[in-house]
Every structure is written in structure tokens, then in C-alpha cells.
Amino acid sequence: RLYDGRPPARVLAGVPLAASPSDRRAVRVAVSEAAGCEVTLVEEPLAAAVGAGLDVLDPRPCLVLDVGAGIVEVVAISEGNVVDAAALQLSATTGLGLAAYALEGVVDMTAGLVRRLPALRSRGLLVTGGGAREDLLLRRLRGTLRLPVEVAAQPQYATVRGLMRLCLQPSLASGLASAAH
Known part of the structure; x- marks a missing residue:
């Protein structure tokens, strides 16, 4: 109320x-x-992208990886719409970060989206969610994708x-x- x-x-x-x-x-x-x-x-x-300050109405696609507790979603957003996406449902999470299988799955899923939409390279990757600051994930993403990877300010919010x-x-x-x- x-x-x-x-x-x-x-x-x-x-x-x-x-x-x-x-x-x-x-x-x-x-x-x-x-x-x-x-x-x-x-x-x-989409809400995470807005909360991180991205201009989601920009016609140039942006790439957002939202690393939540039970689901990880990577999306390409252009002109306010999700133009492509992939998701990985996690069976369990721990306070220690993503399990090895999940980490590789997230990196592979994100790389697949970048391969399908090469225009995503121009704006880099923004990572949001509670798992956004996981150092090993960020290193693997940067090494595999070879594009700028940024973490949103206070990504969990x-x-x-x-x-x-x-x-x-x-x-x-x-x-x-x-x-x-």
C-alpha cells in the first residue's frame, strides 16, 4: 500500500x-x-540492463549476462527488445560460486550468442546479478570472448x-x- x-x-x-x-x-x-x-x-x-544504466533503446545491440542464484541468462538487447537469448538453469548453488560444469556452460552459452550476433562485439558484455563478481567467471569470459567485460555497479541489485x-x-x-x- x-x-x-x-x-x-x-x-x-x-x-x-x-x-x-x-x-x-x-x-x-x-x-x-x-x-x-x-x-x-x-x-x-531487461530490468537489469536498465538498472545498470544501459540505453536499452539504442539500435546497436548490447550484451547482458545476468548471473542469478538459480538461473543464468545471456541476452542481446536492441531497441528495447531481446533479439536473442540463452539460459542455463542451475540445479544447485553454493556460496563458493559456480560449479565447474556451470561455469563452462555459462561461458559456452555466452560465446554462442556472440557467434550468432557478431555486432555484439562493439559494445562488449555487461555482467549483472549476484554472481557477477566471480573472478574465475570473469577471467574465462574475457579470455574466451576477447571483448570488454564489465561488471555493473552493485550488480546484485x-x-x-x-x-x-x-x-x-x-x-x-x-x-x-x-x-x-
Whole structure:
């Protein structure tokens, strides 16, 4: 509820790009019931890119790797749309970082996206999410991709920061949310 006791008119909720239609419906229903208002879904990698300060409306594609606790998603974003993506669902995570198999899977998945879209090389790779500062991952990405790899400021908060920014820019949020179904 807002400070004056009224429910908000609309809430933004992040969903993984790889979320199924039934997962998206479940999130929409749960958040709507909790908030008592309309819910707009925004794909988390898009929100993370906005939260990291990328111009997601730029026609030059940008590459974002969102390293979350249970899912890692790499996306190419151009003109506010995800133009290509890949995801790796992790079966378990530890406080010690990505397991060796997962680390190689993330690097291979990201390299595959760069091979499919060579124009991504011009802007480099931005890494967000709680696992974004993992040194071994960053070294492997830089060595394999041979392009600039940057970590977002406070990468673990990029998605939430992006959702907050989108709340303040409803027209941008509406455009990005349409892609989230």
C-alpha cells in the first residue's frame, strides 16, 4: 500500500526470460493478489540492463549476462527488445560460486550468442546479478570472448534498481513489458 493507504495502481514484477507461460501467469496472479492491483511483467535481464544504466533503446545491440542464484541468462538487447537469448538453469548453488560444469556452460552459452550476433562485439558484455563478481567467471569470459567485460555497479541489485527506474518511467516500462507477455 502507498503511504496514504491506497493500493498502488500498478506493480512491476521481474520474471526470468526463460519463464514458461504458466510460470508467468503464476507470478502475475500471486503479485496481483498480494498488491491488490494490476501487474506488469518485465523480463529480468531487461530490468537489469536498465538498472545498470544501459540505453536499452539504442539500435546497436548490447550484451547482458545476468548471473542469478538459480538461473543464468545471456541476452542481446536492441531497441528495447531481446533479439536473442540463452539460459542455463542451475540445479544447485553454493556460496563458493559456480560449479565447474556451470561455469563452462555459462561461458559456452555466452560465446554462442556472440557467434550468432557478431555486432555484439562493439559494445562488449555487461555482467549483472549476484554472481557477477566471480573472478574465475570473469577471467574465462574475457579470455574466451576477447571483448570488454564489465561488471555493473552493485550488480546484485541491478534488476531491482531497473524495476524501480521503470516505475518512474511508465512509458518505457510499458514498451519493455510488452515483450514479457
